[in-house]
Amino acid sequence: MIGVEPVAAPDAPLARRNPVAKLAAALVFSFILVATLDPVAPAIALAIELALLPLFGVRYRVLARRALPLLAGGVGIVATLVLFAADRSGRVLLDVGPVLVTEGVLVTALGLVLRMFAVALPGVIVFATTDPTDLADALIQNAKAPARFAIGALAAFRLVPLLGQEWQTIALARRARGVDAGRNPVARLRLFGSTAFALLVGAIRRGTRLAVAMDARGFDAGTPRTVARRQHFGTADWLLLVGAAVLAGGALAVSIALGTFRPLLG
Structure with a gap:
């Protein structure tokens, strides 16, 4: 089952920071890393994120479980580049039928996979250490969101x-009606698509009912709202935001100093 509740130790130093500060720091850290395609800067950033993880009170095993979809995405990126990459420069490492793996392909794939992890993990950490209600309160009070x-x-x-x-x-209901893909991969793929479509339709219907119910209870009244829990944005929160920018900029600076920097534009 998908979970969204925080899994961090509540007394961890960085887990206690303001939700808006953590979200802004994650965005700043990720935005700077998007500027390069080389593997060095995201590798350094990923090492920094993993080193700071104990300060957020999250165990590495828990993070690995929450970031499991990223592993599937990384495998997909590598497979796609191995089969369809246009740049085949460098020494040939593997040449078997349609599969041609060169050093250039591996460097490009490594850079994209590392960048995906380095950009996505801050968001995973933020939502793993933040209560959704606190985040909504902080967005209203500190970010002045509607x-x-x-x-x-x-x-x-x-x-x-x-x-x-x-x-x-849905899966159990279809199985009870005799709709089962068995070991046929094509049938399994079709069943997955139809189940996903049914889930999408149900989510849209539930969202529509929820929106009508919220409006009926005055959530669109336009009158000023009060908050039950105050969210303070202090000096430590500003330091977290500045530290994220400095660390991401340092990773980018090391990449430039080593001569591996490959700008996204230009």
């Missing part, structure tokens, strides 16, 4: 675990 948007996003976020339950319900 209450309609923040509360709507909170409601949608709270419904995410239901997607996993509904997927299992």
